[in-house]
Amino acid sequence: MPSPTRVIHKRIYEVAPRDxxxxxxxxxxxxxxxxxxxxxxxxxxxxxIICFEGEMxxxxxxxxxxxxxxxxxxxxxxxxxxxxxGIADIDLASQPGYSTAPDWARELGFGAGFGINNMEQNSDxxxxxxxxxxxxxxxxxxxxxxxxF
Amino acid sequence: xxxxxxxxxIGITTLVGADLAREVRGxxxxxxxxxxxxxxxxxxxxxxxxxxxxxxxxxxLRDVAGVxxxxxxxxxxxxxxxxxxxxxxLLIAEGTAFEVAGKLYRFLHP
Amino acid sequence: xxxxxxxxxxxxxxxxxxxxxxxEVARxxxxxxxxxxxxxxxxxxVLLITGMITPQVVxxxxxxxxxxxxxxxxxxxxxxxxxxxxxxxxPLLATGQDMYETCGTLYRAGLxxxxxxxxxxxxxxxxxxxx
Numbered sequence: 244m245p246s247p248t249r250v251i252h253k254r255i256y257e258v259a260p261r262d263x264x265x266x267x268x269x270x271x272x273x274x275x276x277x278x279x280x281x282x283x284x285x286x287x288x289x290x291x292i293i294c295f296e297g298e299m300x301x302x303x304x305x306x307x308x309x310x311x312x313x314x315x316x317x318x319x320x321x322x323x324x325x326x327x328x329g330i331a332d333i334d335l336a337s338q339p340g341y342s343t344a345p346d347w348a349r350e351l352g353f354g355a356g357f358g359i360n361n362m363e364q365n366s367d368x369x370x371x372x373x374x375x376x377x378x379x380x381x382x383x384x385x386x387x388x389x390x391x392f
Numbered sequence: 393x394x395x396x397x398x399x400x401x402i403g404i405t406t407l408v409g410a411d412l413a414r415e416v417r418g419x420x421x422x423x424x425x426x427x428x429x430x431x432x433x434x435x436x437x438x439x440x441x442x443x444x445x446x447x448x449x450x451x452x453l454r455d456v457a458g459v460x461x462x463x464x465x466x467x468x469x470x471x472x473x474x475x476x477x478x479x480x481x482l483l484i485a486e487g488t489a490f491e492v493a494g495k496l497y498r499f500l501h502p
Numbered sequence: 503x504x505x506x507x508x509x510x511x512x513x514x515x516x517x518x519x520x521x522x523x524x525x526e527v528a529r530x531x532x533x534x535x536x537x538x539x540x541x542x543x544x545x546x547x548v549l550l551i552t553g554m555i556t557p558q559v560v561x562x563x564x565x566x567x568x569x570x571x572x573x574x575x576x577x578x579x580x581x582x583x584x585x586x587x588x589x590x591x592x593p594l595l596a597t598g599q600d601m602y603e604t605c606g607t608l609y610r611a612g613l614x615x616x617x618x619x620x621x622x623x624x625x626x627x628x629x630x631x632x633x
Contacts, residue, residue: 267561271590274565284546284567291565292540299536299558339541340443340465349442352423352534352554357541364541421601423534424553427575431600439602441538463542488542490532490551490605491615497606 252280252314258301258325266302269310270295273321280314286385289365290319293383296358297323303348304328305378318367319385329375337363337371367391393500395457395481398437402495404460407467408475408482416457418500421493425450432456437496439489443467448474457481462489503527503613505570505593508549511607512597514572518584519593527569531616532605536562543568548616551604555579560587560594568592574601 254276256269274291282290294310301308301323308325330336336343337359344354363369368384396412399405406412417435422428423442432438434455440447443465451459458481461467466484467475475482485492506523509516516523531543532551539550539562547569552559555577563571571587573579576598579587587594597604609615 264557267558270565271561288544288546288566295540295562295565296537349535352536352552352556352558354537357537361537361541419602419606421532421605422553423538427534427553431575436602441533441535488531488615489601490530490609493532493602493605494609494615497602498610501606501610 248316248318250313250315252276252312254312256310256312258298258305258308258310260302260305260307260327262302266299267295269298273310273312276312277314277319282319282387285391286319286387289385289391290321293321293362293365293385296362297321297381297383299353300358301325301327303344303353308378317387319387321381321383323381323383324378325380326378329377329379330371330373331375333359333371333373395437398496398499399483401499402485402492403487404483404485404492406481407461407484408472408480410476410479410481412481414457414481416496416500419493419496420456421489428454437483439485439492439496441465441489443471445471445474447471448478448480451475451480452478458483460485460492462487462492503608503611505595507611508572508608508613509595511611512572512595512599512604514595514597517573517578517594517596518588519570519591522570522591522593525569525593527613529614529616530605530608532601534601539566543616545616549608549613551601551608553577553601555583557583557586559583560590560592563587563592564590570595572597572604574599574604 277287305325305327311322313320339360348354366383367386370382373379395414420432420436421439432454438456439460460483527549530549546567550571570593573596
């Protein structure tokens, strides 16, 4: 593993649990930050989608947490850490369509069960760790300057 | 229009063909079960991304002509089994909901 | 297809962004579930057709660079959402028609479906209920 590259930009956002009114605002803020840094539309869109899914998961399921945006010379990293129930079976929860969302979340248009999978699909590197009863930590990395299909 | 003809015309496949002679009156496109309960009409072909068991109950209650899952989405085996038992037609389309609704509409309202 | 033309076909009103009536959208995507929008749309400038009027709809439209949002079933978003969309320069339209009629009318008039993203949904794990 090469030594970490220089951090160009760092932002920390707090996410409140079940605050549906504000849900999604971190993602729009991240998008604007990345646009201001001159990132390409493709990178901005992928990062925004990852952030939106992660943010919604936090709002719907956790007891709150934070999202950290780290822009390095060669990558954009999004770190999500929440206090919450944790995920017992990450492989299962990552399958498209698997959802434990309550009906109220579904009726609001969330919880179709593509969240984790969609985050992974838009990342170049993706790591998720969870401990039941404590919380979940996700690191999604987009590498700059490499093709993405 | 007979469901069998609609299936052939708009290029969707049958997952559960409980009653393919069913008359299709129109379409309804919604992922909100409460909205479907309130507004879908008997004989509508219901296009939805939702695939959980409640869909079958709602389809039965509103007496829709069938349920179409877009984008190749497949419901689980227990949902298909429930549909079979309840006599609800289940169909799968490769295209998006916009495309399925569009093709159905164009076929029913040329 | 110009937004003005879409508004005319559907008897839709501009909730905000009437000054962008000449904006073109080439493709459309219809869904109530935002997860589907986030997972499926990869192009820019797409018209989102939805019955959801939550603030998240406009945020999703913003982060995905969508061309406009069209609310169906006669629903109107709350004022805060409208103001947000105005600030983000995302035109919002509203029609009393349902989603099926809206899609049908626009498809028949030549609006294309948004292309789908390569996504392993064919083998997707089905919806599981809460254990």
